[in-house]
Amino acid sequence: MTLNDATPDFVACLEAQLPEKTIGNASSAYLEEPRGRYFGQGGVLARPRSAEEVSTIVKACNSAHVAVVPYGGGTGLVGAQVMPGDVRPVILSLERMNTIRAVYPLENVLVAEAGCVLAEVQSAAQESDRLFPLSLGAEGSARIGGNLSTNAGGVNVLRYGNARDLCLGLEAVLPNGEIWHGLTRLRKDNTGYDLRNLMVGAEGTLGIITAAALKLYPRPRSIGTAVMVVSNPQSALELLAMSREIAGESVSAFELLHGQGMRFVQETLPDVRLPFTDIPEWSVLVELGMAQAADAALEEIFGAAVEMGLVSDGVIARSDAQRQALWSLREHIPVANKAIGSVASHDISLPLGAVPAFISEAGAKVAQLGPYRINCFGHLGDGNLHYNIFPPKGETREAYDTQRHQVSDLIYELVHGFGGSFSAEHGVGRMKVAALQKYADPARLAAMKSIKAALDPNGIMNPGAVL
Amino acid sequence: MTLNDATPDFVACLEAQLPEKTIGNASSAYLEEPRGRYFGQGGVLARPRSAEEVSTIVKACNSAHVAVVPYGGGTGLVGAQVMPGDVRPVILSLERMNTIRAVYPLENVLVAEAGCVLAEVQSAAQESDRLFPLSLGAEGSARIGGNLSTNAGGVNVLRYGNARDLCLGLEAVLPNGEIWHGLTRLRKDNTGYDLRNLMVGAEGTLGIITAAALKLYPRPRSIGTAVMVVSNPQSALELLAMSREIAGESVSAFELLHGQGMRFVQETLPDVRLPFTDIPEWSVLVELGMAQAADAALEEIFGAAVEMGLVSDGVIARSDAQRQALWSLREHIPVANKAIGSVASHDISLPLGAVPAFISEAGAKVAQLGPYRINCFGHLGDGNLHYNIFPPKGETREAYDTQRHQVSDLIYELVHGFGGSFSAEHGVGRMKVAALQKYADPARLAAMKSIKAALDPNGIMNPGAVL
Structure with a gap:
């Protein structure tokens, strides 16, 4: 499918069908993304106020074979919101449809x-x-x-x-x-x-x-939050199973934390308080949301876990401020990662039972490639890890940039072998199109292409993303 | 798309590619369905043992343009499992893939x-x-x-x-x-x-x-079950909201019961025990599944509901046997309905807030059509009602069969007006194809047809169902 530029004539025709100031030029804010890997060359910015206006714009684009790039908050991490290349698209921002x-x-x-x-x-x-x-x-x-x-x-x-x-x-x-x-x-x-x-x-x-x-x-009336120190990822999984035995669906968050992440926070964000003087290698942030007595349930989980040898230490938040401090640590880990600068980041998921073996094997294989530091953290309850790889202390990511693809290939191969996914929550965007081609089941990939061709025969919708 | 018969030559060719006795003739059990509305004229019965064998069969059918009717347990209520008409299909039963x-x-x-x-x-x-x-x-x-x-x-x-x-x-x-x-x-x-x-x-x-x-x-360790008498559907909804305030996701069932259903049970199934001597017009079966103390939570809900005037009477099960007796009543309502014989049955859903107005308006409009008895019951927590209409006492459904479509049209129009659905959980099958054409959003219906044509260009998969 050949796509056409949104030419001045096309824009004039579009403007005539829409209220004033719906159409403009895309400033640079619409042409960048947080990873800094994709850049748009320019485009027409459309900011419609209703589904009817969106319909008018898309009909015009479809009939003229002009690309449409939908734009939300621009926070996506895989480049789906920015279309590089020479063809001038319509960037359709939903920002005015905010009711x-x-x-x-x-x-x-x-x-x-x-x-x-x-x-x-x-x-x-x-x-x-x-x-x-x-x-x-x-x-x-x-x-x-x-x-x-x-x-x-x-x-x-x-x-x-x-x-x-x-x-x-x-x-x-x-x-x-x-x-x-x-x-x-x-x-x-x-x-x-x-x-x-x-x-x-x-x-x-x-x-x-x-x-x-x-x-x-x-809204759960009673929220309990704790960070518990575990000896390894397997213990963390067993703690998860036990927590759900005791508290059922009330377990609303179960986040794996790694010592490397805490050390990065300590190094780059000295104002963020760590819950332990000695940074533990592995710990988890557990949160329960219940109608009442979440703290008591958390105490019960903690007590049973210590007795079973799953947990060696822990901090249960005793106030809203303490609860926020524990979450603040979790939320600042990506900030610290950014400050350190990763060589390669991976948003992967695994069958829950495969998480410990993956962490162990991946660590060993990455070590063979170089003296990297690894921060492996994230939504363990969902089998979703953010597996991020950093240069050795004192060195910069740039020095290792040539190895980026090699590192990622290694991780994705391993994830695939364990029946996992190369994108747990970030999507495919433009960054992982090749991974999708490589790892997707062929029958499913063919079905996806048929569906795309059936619903978007001119290929105008966000071309270059996903497929 | 013209479809071809599964001819003896086709069958012989198929048999040659599959283990012995995979292919046979479909007995009448595969050509009927529980509603008694659809009948198949015959067909080839394929009973594969693996996805590979299913693949072999479907490839042959696709290449010869022979229809495939997938067959599970045969319990569907909208005729999706039986293809009427003169064309002889392959009925593909999954019964041997039962591991x-x-x-x-x-x-x-x-x-x-x-x-x-x-x-x-x-x-x-x-x-x-x-x-x-x-x-x-x-x-x-x-x-x-x-x-x-x-x-x-x-x-x-x-x-x-x-x-x-x-x-x-x-x-x-x-x-x-x-x-x-x-x-x-x-x-x-x-x-x-x-x-x-x-x-x-x-x-x-x-x-x-x-x-x-x-x-x-x-598995929730502690299960609490009760039937509570409410004055009307609005009170039932308020009871639902209050139950979820107190017990959160632990509310695992919330079933609306109507006096008519209990009277049908009393009339046709005298061995089934009713929880109340005086049959209440409206009641609900509530079940909580918790880690512990579900009965206490149920008592709390009951007490609060009585205090607020939502509930006037109730039975909380004190043993497993009592719990089963309450469920037995709920489960025998469809059996009693069948024994009475409905003129028309409807598996509808509504926005939760619209349920009381719908029940009130539908009752009034059905009464204008004739002296029908209405049994309105079901999964109120999901906004899913089984709205079934019966002949007056002493008369048979046959006498009213000519009015069946008129009654259903009335119900579906009303449901549609309230933003509801003509099929909450049973599906479209062959029985509701016309309703789908009438009520589906046109853009969505066109997209569905595009997807069907893209994935099944020869139209072999369960022709006549859904679209």
């Missing part, structure tokens, strides 16, 4: 436009004494449409699922410009193919999400 | 072949001290592949979700005969389009599920 359309506390449903910032959705839920549980580092700027398009994860997936699991219905503009009015608030609706889940996670290649009906939950 | 391939208790995952009976999957989970929460009336004969293909619901959806939500990965044969090896046990895997959820709920029209990786849960 919470309705909250239904009795139904535990909230309807938000795609441009709502995630933190605003959380706040709107809280104002109705409800919880919208999607929570991740970029929540202050990520927009819910992007969260859905990338099927975002974060720290509460163990209990509440990914963005996919929190979505009941969608309003979306398909690649032919037609509006799908699918903002259902139904919990059950078995009437044909699941278009909702096809749009969620498609990273803007099958259409543009313009609004979503989202699931809310009762 | 539990593996259980991973630490990971809370079980891998089952599609032909496993649902109750066997539940038992295998229980043997590992885990819960597979999908539970429905036909669990003794329904097979898990069919449960997934129809995205089955049942009594635990409120807490654990539909079949869709319980599935981590699939092995499936696509319409071109290629095997998709997607039996992942991963909780997070953001690597492209969600083919899994496209296959789930497609009712065998996009391929054949041959095995699934399923989610298990810790």
Whole structure:
């Protein structure tokens, strides 16, 4: 498929169909991404206010074979939001579609436009004494449409699922410009193919999400948070199983922490308080959310774990401030990583039972490649590790940049061998297109290509992403 | 698309590629369905033992343009398992693919072949001290592949979700005969389009599920069950909200019962014990599953509900036998319905907040059509009602059969007006194809047709179902 530039004539024609100032030029902010790996050469910026305006824009693009790059908060980590190359696309930002359309506390449903910032959705839920549980580092700027398009994860997936699991219905503009009015608030609706889940996670290649009906939950009244020291990842897994035996679905976060991450924080962020004087090699942050007495359940878990020899030390937060301090440590680990500068980062997932063997084998194999430092941390409850590799102390990532692909290939091969995934929560974007081609099941990949061709025959939607 | 008969030559060619006795003739058991509305004229029965054999069969059918009708337990309620008409299809039964391939208790995952009976999957989970929460009336004969293909619901959806939500990965044969090896046990895997959820709920029209990786849960140690009398559906909804405030996700079932259903049970099944001497017009069966003290939580809910005037009477089960007696009442309501004989049955869902207004308006409108008896019951926690309409006492359904479509049209129009669905958990099958054409969003319906044409260009997979 050959795509055409969004020419001045095309733009003039588009402007004539839309309210004033809907169309403009894309500033550099729309042409960069956080990893600093992809850059757009320019483009037309469209900032529609309604699904109807999105439809007008997409219809025009489809008919003129002009590329459309959907743009949410710009926080994606795999380059799905920036299209490099010489062809001038329409960058369609959802930022003006930022209304919470309705909250239904009795139904535990909230309807938000795609441009709502995630933190605003959380706040709107809280104002109705409800919880919208999607929570991740970029929540202050990520927009819910992007969260859905990338099927975002974060720290509460163990209990509440990914963005996919929190979505009941969608309003979306398909690649032919037609509006799908699918903002259902139904919990059950078995009437044909699941278009909702096809749009969620498609990273803007099958259409543009313009609004979503989202699931809310009762707010747990009692929250208990602790960091517990474990001797190794296997003990951490056994602690997870025991925690769920005792507290069931109340286990809402179970985050693996590694000594290397704490040392990075100590080195680069001296104001962040560490819970232990001697940095432990492995520890986990556990959080329970219950109707009442979460601390008592946490004490029970801690006591039983010590007795079974799974846990050697721990800190249970005794106040909101202490709870926030424990989370602050967890949340500053990526900040410290960035300050140190990784040679290669990996957002991988594994069958839960394979995590200990993977960590052990990967460590040994990376050591053979060079004197790297490894920070392996993340959402252990979901089998999702952020496996990041850093240069030796005193050296810079640049010195090791030539080895980046070799390191990543090693990790991805190992992950694949264990039945894991090369992208747990970040998506494919443009960064992992080659990995998808390499590791995806061939029958599934062929089906994906058929679906893309069927729904977007002109290939206008976010070309170069995913496929 | 013209489809061809499975001719003797075709069968001979197929037999040559498969082990002996894989192919035979379909007995009448494979040509009927529980509603008694659809009948097959005959067909070739294929009973493969592996995904490879399924692949061989589907490839042959695809190349010869012979229809394939996937067959699980045959318990579906919308006719998806039986193809009427003169063309002789291959009926592909999964009954021999009935192995539990593996259980991973630490990971809370079980891998089952599609032909496993649902109750066997539940038992295998229980043997590992885990819960597979999908539970429905036909669990003794329904097979898990069919449960997934129809995205089955049942009594635990409120807490654990539909079949869709319980599935981590699939092995499936696509319409071109290629095997998709997607039996992942991963909780997070953001690597492209969600083919899994496209296959789930497609009712065998996009391929054949041959095995699934399923989610298990810790078994709640303490289960509390009660039936509480409420003054009306609105009170029932408020009771639901309050129960979830107190017990969070522990509320695992919340079933609406109607006096008419209890009277039907009294009339047709005198051995089933009713919990109240005076049959209440509205009541709910509430179940909590907790780590401990579920009865105490249930007492707390009951006490608070009485104080707020939501509940006027109730029975809390004090033993396993009492608990089973309460469930037995709930489970015998469909049996009693069948004995009475409905004029029209509806498996509908509504936004939770719209349930009271719907029940009130529907009752008034049905009364205008005739002196019908209405039994409105079901999974209120999910907004899913079974809204069944019966002839007046002493008369037979046959006398009212001419009004069946008029009654259903009235109900579906009303449901649609409230933003509800004409099929909450049973699917579309062949029975609701016209309703789908009438009520589905046009953009979505067009996308569904594109996807069907892209993945099954010869239209061999379960023709006449869904689309």
